Amino acid sequence: MFGFRKKKEKTASAEKVTEVNKKTKKSGALFSKLRSGLSKTGNALTSGMTAVFIGTKKIDDETLEDLETNLLIADVGMEATQQIIDDLMHRIDNKELKDVDSLINAMQENMLKILQPVSRPLVIEKRPEPTVILMIGINGAGKTTTIGKLAKRFQAEGKSVMLAAGDTFRAAAVEQLQVWGERNKIPVIAQGTGADTASVIYDAMQSAKANNVDILLADTAGRLHTQDNLMEELKKVKRVIQKLDGNAPHEIMLVIDASIGQNALIQAQQFNKMLGVTGITVTKLDGTAKGGILFAIAQNLDIAIRFIGVGEGIDDLQTFDAKEFVQALLTPPDH
Secondary structure (H helix, E strand, C coil), X not given: CHHHHHHHHHHHHHHHHHHXXXXXXXXXXXXXXXXXXXXXXXXXXXXXXXXXXXXXXXXCHHHHHHHHHHHHHXXXXXXXXXXXXXXXXXXHHCCCCCCHHHHHHHHHHHHHHHHHHHCCCCCCCCCCCCEEEEEECCCCCCHHHHHHHHHHHHHHCCCCEEEECCCCCCHHHHHHHHHHHHHHCCCEECCCCCCCHHHHHHHHHHHHHHCCCCEEEECCCCCCCCCHHHHHHHHHHHHHHHHHCCCCCCEEEEEXXXXXXXXXXXXXXXXXXXXXXXXXXXXXXXXXXXCCHHHHHHHHCCCEEEEEECCXXXXXXXXXXXXXXXXXXXXXXXX
């Protein structure tokens, strides 16, 4: 009897080890994708720092000037760059920086200090009503694709999902969502091209409530932050949503394209002013050297960065983690 119990304990222990190994392997694979996806921005920073140390180990004002230039080119922004450089100058005065490793370690500490306050993952609480996530952003930022990836992610977590095809200006956007829905067996509420966005989302909320759906992802038409009439339309959508649920939308998710650099910060500021953005997803980080825009956003806005896109695949939309982001940014892909 005792032998049987020990055998069961050994089996359970082995299963736990296997599960831990699987999680570790998956975590390593995700970090590898993150590091690879951030390589263009990372190389723009680390290659500049490494070049400074070829033939010399001295860290001086010229070193910091080169580093400052690299940070600005990567769209880290004036405020965040100044904060980083000021701290490094202080460390030089205290003779704390002796080689490139100590410089990179100091950079990591400074970058983490800037990003940590906005590293707040999206938590879906259990509610009697559906959790409504309103997706906003300009055309071309990857909003509709992000909705599909989020739907798949939530579904994998065991939550029921519904999509509202609120981008009624682009027939392709409705079709794209419907394809995602069919592929993943997720219902999509849609109306004809040119239909009122607020009406589509209102219908979707009623349907989601009637069918006890956990999460409703509501798409909207892309618009520039300078288009006052279209921005006012978003405010109308928000008011209509709140008629059905005074606490909704529970998340106003702004999707921005990292490759447009400082314009992304301006967009975030304007959308936040109009609607009160609660979360940001930054896409296309794998195709740009301007990934430093996250620091500019963190420095200027207290808005949670929820997800980052580092590729086309489902797993390439990752939950934003400040520590992993900074580590991946300053670690060359071949390490």
